[in-house]
Amino acid sequence: MELELGLKGGGFLLAEVTPEQVYVPEELNEDHLQLKKMTRNFVEKEIGPKIEALEEQEDGLIRDFMAQAGELGLLGLEVPEELGGMSMDKFSTVVVGEEIPRGASFAVAFMAHTGIGTLPIVYFGTPEQKAKYLPGLATGEKIAAYCLTEPGSGSDALGAKATAVLNAEGTHYLLNGTKQFITNAGFADIFLVYAKVEGKLTNFIVERTMPGLSFGPEEKKMGIKGSSTRQVILEDVAVPVENIVGELGRGHVVAFNILNVGRFKLAAAAIGSAQLALEVTLKYAGERKQFGVPLSSFGAIQTKFAEIAAQTYLAESVVYRTAGLMEEACQDLDVTGDCRKEAGKAIEEYAIECSLNKVLASEVLDLAVDEGVQIHGGYGFIAEYPIERMYRDSRINRLFEGTNEINRLLVPGTLLKRAMSGELPLLAAAKNVSKDLMSAGLGSEEEGLAALLNMTQKAKKLCLMAAGIAAQNLGMELKDNQYVLLGLAEMVLQVYAMESGVLRALKVQDMDVTEDHKLFVEKAATLGAYSAMNIIEQHAKEVICAAEQGDSLSTVLAGMRKLLRRPTVDMIGLRREIAKLVVEKGKYPVR
Template structure:
């Protein structure tokens, strides 16, 4: 696999626009699927949001059944088992629309992602034939059971046990799972338990004796979703219900969480678009001092910033969809593909974590500003932005907290560097030599200038990572202060490059001139904002790993890397705001 297509390879390779997938490339099949999902959510699900929020029995389950009839539950299920065998872009375009149904999105994501995909990717042909048709049609609903009362982020610390009986026919499971989405009505549970101390995944049916459930949790948000404990007391599970391999449940768990993080990001950018629509509508209708709110610069600044950050996250998600689709090319999901699927899912663990962190934090920014734009009315339940604000907060906890996901990024990069998969340390040394030899200009303007800035940003990350590894040695893996700083730097680089590559590619596509102008402005503003964050994080990391004269020398080298032309960021934000106000929605083409 070429370096630029390897997971984490974007830090080391020069990537061209034709190597990335962008939103503007979705085809008519994608658009038709998106329209169908949009119409279903707006006409069938959104009118029942209040009923779902009150947890009226059967409402979410019926909506899931209807989604199954439309094929929306089986996008990634092979056709041979009742699904549609769609590509990753299809899951994104649908995932963007599902948040219009409020908490239904949580049930949908848990079922189609972490609930169904363990069987799709790691199940035996027999398990696929038995369970996937019902999961794709909505006849059966799935739940994913990993978290426990005493082990959240520490998944390997799970206490649930599975003991093989004397006959060798069944495992006896005992333990409790916590915060399980869909537990109130799910039919199929993907449960993780330890066999001889090693994590193993099992598929368990609801009617199995010994399986019981706690009461519904009273949550801050996503109130329409079911969240309960799943309690296992001497639950006998046939040996043929092991998903993957005995003792290799971590391979299933962590790789499924990778794709879950990617899918969460798709939902988050869809939610951010809905928030922007909601804020635009309110700002155009609400009048203060005799004029509409959207005429005030303070409000326009917020709208422009929401649109820009959504563009950045959207660029990352679609780029990652293209990478993952490439990674899964040729994989036969109808048979036993456990090893191949595990390898494909693990490849883009870094990118999936970056997707999850960026998109969830962009959404939290959007809903917070959305409430602010609504003023006091944003605090009133009658207005949908109040629910959106509460519902958003869980995304930074779901699928591994954002802190855990940040730590995964430098940890995985360094691991791949040590095994020779990524020549990270060699690249860091090359940057140091380049800095000693002379300056680095970035005099170009427009998108070419942004490309140069992105290249310098990569070198800044490599310099900081190389010095941290060199000076802290083995201690780096335990220094979370430095690791978090490096993770933030990598995140900003991936966002910057994705946004710039998209803007460059869009200039060659059949889209309107207005849209081309929008993406260039959003990429410019977003890149400069990202670089500001990158520069600050780099200073903090370098001051933590270097001291005295050495630090002065390093900071002098850093100054060469952070030089960049100035741009009118306020003017860009204003122009973006005026465009989205005119469009009355987030721009797509």
């Protein structure tokens, strides 16, 4: 069925999306909430007391935890029931992803196994591969690792040097090469390895017991110290031809689509981590006294809490909105059979949104832990306090699953590609904005959340206007002008975040939740939207000034001012009200 424009990947820029079209966390059902509770209980009871041993990489500890997670069904959420899994929806993976980070470095092993380690087989494997490997992966009997990065190729995945050559008998491929920074390499049983067959990237299932496979020493890392990170070295490893995942020479389809899912899942873990950082810091600030009163009573500290909570709210709104889109795209896939082509199309649809999720959530988490250390003062620098480890652990998320710079560049690149192919009428929409600016309209007498929704539509027009001017004036140069592309990407990111937060707030007003809950989402959506609009304004001016000049520039900037009109709000008052709710709850206030 043809998707509505607002629900197509990237289509939110061109259409008016309604609250009814977005999924929000307040819609989680009882099964989701029970799953969330069970996951937290498991992590806090089983892993929490052993985090120090985990950080020291105590032998066999992660395997034990993985086996326990397998017994609870947590490793097989997206594995078909027929193959030992749970066949659960994308919202289930989000609620589990939010809770797993309470287990520190265990979360890295868990996410690598259940996401980029298992899902290539779920979505792109043959029925025979699924029957052979998925039952063990779902129980934790077998642990998976994903092997794409090499010493000389990280973001440039297609620059991989590992090779696969078919033997004379035509039965096996001989794999040679080195993979770098491979999570779970120290104990994984199954490796999803990318190598080039006659210059074309192909994905193979490699088993640990296959001769010629060896490993480098454990990397000494800044954070996530409890996870295993090693080189995977292949020297004439004979892999059966039936172990090709996806299609021969089309490994990039598997790689890039699985990374899309990985980015979405990473974002869920990041918002859970941000909520935890806020909780840990609130507890400290409530107990620590300076000048005879708790730290949490100071405006300078409360401002930080308000910003963390509001930005976490936006990121959470984005993740659940995207979960709804991903669930809609993937729910009809028959993952028990051969669904390679359908899976590739379904997952690729929301590549833009997955990149936006990853960038936003990882940077919100960095805000939460950085301010967490600041609020802890000198104690935040001491390993005895959990915020110190959380600060170090968070930094990898802006590198994992493609750096944030690469993910930002993917956004305008994909939008322009879809515009050129006719999938998204991006340039036509940009021209319409120019026509709108010639009219006397664009004003609004609305107030409250309705005014925020109007401001969101103006933000979209501003984004389209900047993109249209850049495309028209820079032409083919635009695809290589990363200065401008990064500016456009930031605008798209902020539009998606502010709209997600506003639509959620509108939807929640009619839901059966507490008045404090409604108040928080309204205030957080408002603070988040105005902060986003300020960022959009800055980048719009920078992009337009880079692409336009002379009298035309003056005319464009004059027209742009119409789109920047918005009611004034008391930002300081908003922060004060949000902080009051956060401090009273002692945690992220809607969980």
